[in-house]
Each structure stands twice: as C-alpha cells, then as structure tokens.
Amino acid sequence: MTDFKKKLSDVLGKSIPQLTQEEILAMIEIPPNSEMGDFAFPCFKLAKVFRKAPNLIAEDIATNLHKGDFIERVETAGAYLNFFIDKKHFIKSVIGEVLLKKETYGSSLMGNGKNVIVEFSSPNIAKPFHIGHIRTTVIGNSLYKIYKFLGYNTITINHLGDYGTQFGKLIVAYKKWGNEEEVRANPIPTLLKLYIKFHEEAEEKPELEDESREWFKKLENKDEEATKLWGWFREVSLDEFNRVYNMLNIKFDSYAGESFYSDKMPDAVKKMEEANILKKSKGADIVDLEEFGMPPALIRKRDGSTLYITRDIAAAIYRKETYDFYKNIYVVGSQQNLHFQQWKKVVELMGYDWADDCVHVPFGMVSLEEGTMSTRKGRVVFLEDVFNKAVDKTKEIIKEKSPNLEDLDTVANQVGIGAVMFQELSNNRIKDYVFNWDKVLNFEGETGPYVQYTHARACSVLRRAGVSVEDSFKAELLVDDVTLEVVKKIQQFPQIIKDSQRKNEPSIITRHIIDLAQAFNRFYHDHPILVEDENLKKARLAIVFATKEVLSIGLYLLGIKAPEKM
C-alpha cells in the first residue's frame, strides 16, 4: 500500500529543506472534515524559520510545490495547506492491498519474534469467577492477539491466586464443616460458603485465625494432608474456570500461579540481601522506598513468611530466566498501582536492568448498582450467568429476526458472548464502571452485534454476488464521498493496530471497527451492490470484501468471532 503521508512528506521536504523528513511527517495531520482535504500541513511553526506570516508561507509553498501524480490539488486555508490526493490512486492502493493480504492485512513483522509475556485473568482459587474478572480476562486476551499479530512471540500466563493464608482458612473450614460430596457436586459455591462461614465464626473465636495460619504453614512445609486438600480445591476450581475460558475461547500457555513460586522465594530474598536493600523494621524485612516517595515494601513478615510482592518479584526473575522477555505485561486492576510501582522499584534496586521492560496495564473497577462487589456478602454477579443471559437473549432475537438460521446455538453463542466482550473492550481501560444488565444486553448502536451484523451482511452480499472479487476493479467508479469514507477507515486500520499496541489499549480497535461498520452501513444503504453493470458491481464488491476482511480481523484481535450469517 502506498504510504501517502510519507510521499507527501517527501514532496514537502523539497519545498522546506529547513526541516527534517521526520519533523515534516510529524506535522502532517488529517483535517477535521474531508471537504477541507485529505491531509493538512499547518505552517504556523514555519513563521520563525522564514520570518514571514504563516498564511503567506502556505501560499508560497502551494504555488511552488512540485506535486507528484498522487496529489490531485492543493488549497490553502489561512496558515493551512490542504492536500487532496488522487482518489482513484488512493482507492486502488488501499483496497488492492487488502485483496492481496486478506486476513493478514494490518499484520506486521515489527515484533521480530521477540518474547512478550501477557499475564492476565488470574482468578483466586475457591472463589467465584465474577464480573470483576471480566476486564483483565478480555483485555489480556486481546493484547495477546494484538502483539501476536504484530509479530511478537506471545506467552500467556494465568497467575492463579492459589496460595496464601486464605488456604489455611479454607482447610480449617472444610475440616470443621465441609464434606467431600458437597464440594464435588458444587465446588465453588460450597467452598465459598465455607470461606464465609470461617469469617463469621472467626469473629467470635479468633483462635480460628491461628489455626488457619498453622495450616498454611503446614502447606508450605509440604504436609501431606494439607497439600492434598489444597491440590483438590485447586483442581475443582480450575475446572469451573475452564468452563468460562472455553466459552470465551481463551487458552493459557501457563497456569503457574502464586504457589508455583513458593520454592523460589528464598532465592529472591537472598538476592535482595546481596543487593543490600533489605532493612529490619518492626520485626519485618522491608525495602525502604522513602527517597522515591513511596511507602516501604514489605518483603518478609515478622514470622519469616513472605508476601505478595515477594512472590511477584520471584515470579519476574523466574520469567526473565525462563522466557528472556522483551516485555512482561501485567493486566491487573488499578487498585494495585502502588504495589506495581513498589515492585518495579525493588526489582530495579536489585540491579536488574529489565525492570523497565515490565509494564503494569491497569484498568478501572467494576461495581454493582448496589455498591462494590463483595463475595463475602454474596453481592456478586457471576460471569457465567452474564454470558448465559446474553446468549439466551440472542436466541430470542434470532428466532424473531432470522427464524431460518441454521446452527442457531453456535451463532447465538458467538453473538451473545461477543456482545459482552465487545462492551468490555469499548471504553478506555482506566474508566470505572457500574455493571448494568440493560446495557450489556443492548445489541443496538455501538455494540458487538452491530459490527458482527455488518460483517454478516457483507458476507451475504459476497455469497450472492456470483463472481469472485478481483483487484482489476475500476477504482474510478468508487470516488464518491460515502465510499471514500469506507476506504479511509480501511486505510487507517494498520496504524490503529499499532496504536492499540503502543498504548496497550484494545478499545482503539473497538472504536475503529465501529466507525468502519458505520461507514459501510451508509455505503450499503446508499449504493446497491449487486447491479447489472458488471464493472460497477465488481468495483463495489471489492469494497464489500475489504470491509468484511477488516471487520473480521478487528473482531479477531478483540477475541470475538465473526459469524457469516446471523
């Protein structure tokens, strides 16, 4: 595909030798609306260089410019130079590229096979998989796909919360009030009930807390009974999580959770001692971070046992040794901003130069209309329920709108689950939001089903066309504004993928494919595609094909299926 911006900067470079190619490229922008032009070059900054009013500079450049064959005309508007590129050339170049590359359009080798770790989802064993987990799960999965598409070798890690004193509590509760059949029949609800009961009882009998600490100590010391119960809880929980992961089509390369690093902690602590950064404070081992404006990092408790941050440090070292990562990404809620800052600083102080390759990708909180979620108080929305409801609603809609659709179940799954995922990926990660059933179950407007529907429509036209799409289409038949809008969105797509990677922000892709779908629906509405005129039909089909391809790639990068009929 011709890089029009680059070519334009070449042309401008000849008129403005005072600026470097990069400087010119950075100054080129896209006008607020297409009537003004396709590209714009503001001349304000040149005023100092040329010692002349910016609007006069614009005039000068415009009259002396040797525009190549790709620029149709140049206009000035005040200090702006507005360029209109040759539309035929533009369409041919963009659509031709998609026809050639098909489902690899927008992919890249820029990653050069470098290893990128994406840690995400990471639910706690024996606790419900609820709506609060959806963002890390869906965002992490999308980032994994984006990096992979850009040529990185991507490794996904589910850092399970499968260790800690909570397991002591659970073992105590199970031994006192639980039984095997009940757990087998209904694992997570039963374990959760036991966990809640423990906390209720512990309020009256604080000695339960001591007991649970003892059991956790036993677990750390590989006590047979403790290990067996812990392994069992972990297994039944993972089975339940996998049901949801299967619904979402998500797989992990590694399930190395907190427990995996339990034997790697002493070594990590030793390295901190060697780096001479550990300090005793109130009986505990800490790293003092006061000079960096942060509270101290607690590495080891008074009783010698380790903490969350210690495990994360051990995990990072292990990952560097095992994967030699180029980037190590943590998709974890913004509540842990401070934790990650401290953790990174400690890793840096330990002398590891790769501390900066570790990035925390935070996201905002999900709450319910009743308030913040609380598993202990039973104030929680289960993820599986959300997906099931969305699928049920989709079935109703299909029965009404598309009663003859074959494979109803498959499509309803793809659309219902896609709707929920899409919504999670539409807003900036960092925003908090309140979960609302009406909103997730709305399938009109800027939603996943809207994009999927647009894709299905495009597929349908291609099926009925009866001719194959070729790159010999006549681009001059496509130069109207409505069609050009579609082509522009397609042209921007590769850069959009890179932007979303750079910012670790899948919503940039989500927004863009909504824009493309809108532009396409306008095109679809205004222009009949399957017309008598063979040339016109072929030209419009090329647009349909390219749109279908980009929508499908976009949805793929979000982890969402693109059904061909719905």
Added chain:
RNA sequence: GCACCUGUAGCUCAGUAGGAUAGAGCAACGGUUUCCUAAACCGUGUGCCGGAGGUUCGAAUCCUCUCAGGUGCGCCA
C-alpha cells in the same frame, strides 16, 4: 493526611505525543422496507470540555492552584 486515577451533551462515552466549526451511541421525536439481512439507514438539539489562573500564534489536550468522585497507603492478595 499523603499518593495515583477520573471529571466532555439528560445518560454512557470518543477525542488528551497542542491545531481549523468539540464528536458518537443510548434515550426522545419524526421519516425510510415491491430493493443485496430494518441487529440497518436518514433527520430534529443539547455543551461555561468541573472551576480559576498561566504557557502558546493556537489549549478539552501542557503547567500551577482548586473543587468533586474513585482507588491505594507495614505484616491480606
């Protein structure tokens, strides 16, 4: 108390490596189907971009202060 994040239309949000008239969706009202999927399309209007200063030719975007909400701050994860 300290630190970080957020504040844009009635609601949910785009737009923040400064740029031309601040945009969508939802909701409301009205219109479009002998025609490729109406989960669609078109039209109607609303903004002290939280507030005040500053930097700049130019600020929703950068800086300072301030207000409101959220999150986090030593033995949980």
